[in-house]
Amino acid sequence: MASLLPEDYSLDRMRRYYAHFSSTPMTPTSKIRTDAATIGTTTEAARLERQRKAAQVAEDYYDLVSPMYENGWGQRFHYTPLTPGLSISDSMTAYEKEFARITGLKKGMRVLDLGCGVGGPARSFAQLVGVEVVGITNSKWHVERGQALTKEAGLEGQVTFVQGDYMHLPFEDASFDAAYAFEALCYCPDPTVVYKEAYRVLKPGGLFAFADWTMTDKFDVTQKEHLKIRNWIEYGNGVTRMPLVQEMRDGLKKTGFEVFHEEDMAHRSSPGPWYYGPAGNVRWAHDWQDFWKVFQMSPLFLFVVGIAYRILVFVGLCPKEALNVMDTMWYCCRSVAIGGKMGIFSPIYMFASRKPDGK
Numbered sequence: 001m002a003s004l005l006p007e008d009y010s011l012d013r014m015r016r017y018y019a020h021f022s023s024t025p026m027t028p029t030s031k032i033r034t035d036a037a038t039i040g041t042t043t044e045a046a047r048l049e050r051q052r053k054a055a056q057v058a059e060d061y062y063d064l065v066s067p068m069y070e071n072g073w074g075q076r077f078h079y080t081p082l083t084p085g086l087s088i089s090d091s092m093t094a095y096e097k098e099f100a101r102i103t104g105l106k107k108g109m110r111v112l113d114l115g116c117g118v119g120g121p122a123r124s125f126a127q128l129v130g131v132e133v134v135g136i137t138n139s140k141w142h143v144e145r146g147q148a149l150t151k152e153a154g155l156e157g158q159v160t161f162v163q164g165d166y167m168h169l170p171f172e173d174a175s176f177d178a179a180y181a182f183e184a185l186c187y188c189p190d191p192t193v194v195y196k197e198a199y200r201v202l203k204p205g206g207l208f209a210f211a212d213w214t215m216t217d218k219f220d221v222t223q224k225e226h227l228k229i230r231n232w233i234e235y236g237n238g239v240t241r242m243p244l245v246q247e248m249r250d251g252l253k254k255t256g257f258e259v260f261h262e263e264d265m266a267h268r269s270s271p272g273p274w275y276y277g278p279a280g281n282v283r284w285a286h287d288w289q290d291f292w293k294v295f296q297m298s299p300l301f302l303f304v305v306g307i308a309y310r311i312l313v314f315v316g317l318c319p320k321e322a323l324n325v326m327d328t329m330w331y332c333c334r335s336v337a338i339g340g341k342m343g344i345f346s347p348i349y350m351f352a353s354r355k356p357d358g359k
């Protein structure tokens with residue numbers, strides 16, 4: 001059967017991802033409301049089961065969404081606080097510069113990117129600061145695409161990729177000057193495991209910083225609505241256990257890192273909130289590129305595309321499983337927009353820390 005789906009969105013990849021969410025059957029978007037109830041009330045037992053397979057869930061998720069992310073958002077798979085007068089892309093650059101400044105990245109440092117995606121931030125730091133970056137990702141697709149984009153950017157040798165698990169880093173002790181992560185550690189059900197690995201591969205005095213997805217201190221597990229949004233976030237984004245800010249603080253301390261900066265970068269966003277994109281609110285779009293990025297995340301766009309897919313499925317031009325991708329994108333956008341507005345969620349909560357000298 002001829003298919004209008006790009007080759008990368010193979011049926012196998014879709015089936016693999018949705019199988020992890022067994023409470024979420026392969027249903028068409030017309031059942032979004034039914035699914036919302038099921039996903040929102042996923043059981044702790046089901047979450048624990050997924051957490052045991054967290055690396056696989058994340059790999060299957062990224063195999064499914066990565067080409068779409070790159071087409072729709074660009075090479076940097078992260079959110080950003082807005083900077084007045086700048087587009088989303090330029091706000092990202094300003095944010096990455098600020099991240100590098102706060103962290104203390106310096107020219108010539110050997111730096112590790114934990115969960116590097118296709119290497120967007122790695123290439124930015126190589127160009128902005130002059131560091132040498134090694135990126136690690138568990139996705140083969142990310143490594144191959146990352147290498148191609150790095151070659152195009154003329155940064156071969158300065159930015160390299162390794163396929164592997166950031167919970168078991170394939171690097172020697174004390175071999176990096178710094179390690180960082182952008183919206184990637186949330187895929188590990190216990191981020192402390194990654195903190196310990198980062199600590200091991202850092203030289204004494206080495207820097208460790210990340211800006212990541214977290215349920216903020218406002219999140220209250222006793223509130224049903226809060227739990228529902230957290231569960232939606234997990235399903236829509238391939239996360240098996242959203243970490244709490246307090247767990248991050250405790251984990252860094254327990255590992256031995258000295259934290260010198262903690263800040264929810266969401267609070268820096270101006271003139272609009274960071275979540276204006278996933279909210280699909282084009283009001284703060286700076287240019288046509290912003291408009292398109294944001295519009296693709298709007299309920300209207302997802303609804304219209306959902307209808308279009310249904311017609312294509314009906315006439316046999318598209319497999320019916322494609323409708324689930326639309327479901328996932330719906331949760332992906334709505335969950336973080338609502339969580340961000342409620343203040344119970346941030347995707348850009350930053351910590352910067354140091355491994356003590358002499359350790």
Ligand SMILES: CC(C)=CCC[C@@H](C)[C@H]1CC[C@H]2C3=C(CC[C@]12C)[C@@]1(C)CC[C@H](O)C[C@@H]1CC3
Nearest residue numbers: 068069072073077078079183237296297329332
């Ligand atoms: C999931 C994590 C931890 C990080 C990725 C953050 C963002 C880069 C993505 C989150 C939601 C994504 C969506 C898109 C691009 C990448 C994100 C903003 C699309 C706009 C790509 C084009 C599709 O048609 C709609 C997508 C909606 C979600």
